[in-house]
Amino acid sequence: MSERREQREPGRDERDQHRDQDQGRGREHTDGPDGGYRARFRVWRGDTGGGALEDFTVEVNEGEVVLDIIHRLQATQAPDLAVRWNCKAGKCGSCSAEINGRPRLLCMTRMSVFDRAETVTVTPLRAFPVLRDLVTDVGYNYTKAREIPAFVPPEGLAPGEYRMAQEDVGRSQEFRKCIECFLCQNTCHVVRDHEENKTAFAGPRYLMRIAELDMHPLDSAGEQGLDRQATAQDEHGLGYCNITKCCTEVCPEGIKITDNALIPMKERVADRRYDPLVWLGSRIRRRRG
Known part of the structure; x- marks a missing residue:
């Protein structure tokens, strides 16, 4: 290379x-x-x-x-x-x-x-x-796509019965404009300059996908035992991202990948792991469960 x-x-x-x-x-x-x-x-x-x-x-x-x-x-x-x-x-x-x-x-x-x-x-x-x-061989991106669990529909609701607030629809819709050009993946220096990171880092396109599912009000992954925030950090390399915004700059669809997906996801992960009140609340809920 x-x-x-x-x-x-x-x-x-x-x-x-x-x-x-x-x-x-x-x-x-x-x-x-x-x-x-x-x-x-x-x-x-x-x-x-x-x-x-x-x-x-x-x-x-x-x-x-x-x-x-x-x-x-x-x-x-x-x-x-x-x-x-x-x-x-x-x-x-x-x-x-x-x-x-x-x-x-x-x-x-x-x-x-x-x-x-x-x-x-x-x-x-x-x-x-x-x-x-x-x-070029962009198979790396499809490998990462397959590693992300899909949307988990809520129990008791059939397709067509889902209801969401327009604000939530608009927030997810921005991320769905992605055309899979992989320019963000290519320009991300974590992937671009460090071949060894590819096994542990999903890249901005797929971290954005995880963030979209995590903020989706109808996604029931948590009820099925899937913790999207934990997997983003531990399995898909969210911690490697240092929010340089180079991915946002090259996006042809104008998606604010860093500001609207990666930074909010990082904040949620940090609050959960390091905010003592959030940590205590999660412990209380777990004990009650």
């Missing part, structure tokens, strides 16, 4: 050289008659055995997104370039990658946000093993 990162991430001298070339050759990026221009792209090519960045010059038309340019490269210069995508509407989360080092959706990143003279660098998600080119 470290070799792959070293190969695809140019050093400062190389970046400065490309920047100087961009500044000196800016005249090449003039508007065409239809508003198009030619842009320079650097795309990581390789597989599990390693790879490197490859340079391309490609046509860009007005209103296009980065995924359009990747498709044009496939059609004109690199027919074997591998990229994962599906809806091209920012709803499936398939086309996750890193653009100029920032985790983004290829289909939601417009070319207009870049200076026409700069080189746009596209690399695969850094936190996950590369399969080929821009496609």
Whole structure:
């Protein structure tokens, strides 16, 4: 993994050289008659055995997104370039990658946000093993998803008989906007920079799922002997999160993962473990039970 990162991430001298070339050759990026221009792209090519960045010059038309340019490269210069995508509407989360080092959706990143003279660098998600080119193995996320117990419906109520306050509906609905793009998982430094943490850390996406279930007024997990707060801390690594909010910053759906899910969950866990009144109350309830 470290070799792959070293190969695809140019050093400062190389970046400065490309920047100087961009500044000196800016005249090449003039508007065409239809508003198009030619842009320079650097795309990581390789597989599990390693790879490197490859340079391309490609046509860009007005209103296009980065995924359009990747498709044009496939059609004109690199027919074997591998990229994962599906809806091209920012709803499936398939086309996750890193653009100029920032985790983004290829289909939601417009070319207009870049200076026409700069080189746009596209690399695969850094936190996950590369399969080929821009496609990574995100199986880690599905493994973590299966480890989280599902919603436990209340006894005595059939589907369709559930009733919730609108405030509770709105709070859970924010978290259900997640499109499983795994950008938050990729940018979380606990996963990104420490491979050894993956076995003990679910990541922000799935800690958010636990928090959603824990605050759900109809979830009866506690009555079935499942303590979601305890499992979040002891089994899914809630304590590893140090709330840097990097996961929130890259979320394409604007979910406030840190403020509305992770911090409240941490507060509930801390109150339960370290607040003497909360601790005493839990002991009294347990004795009465």
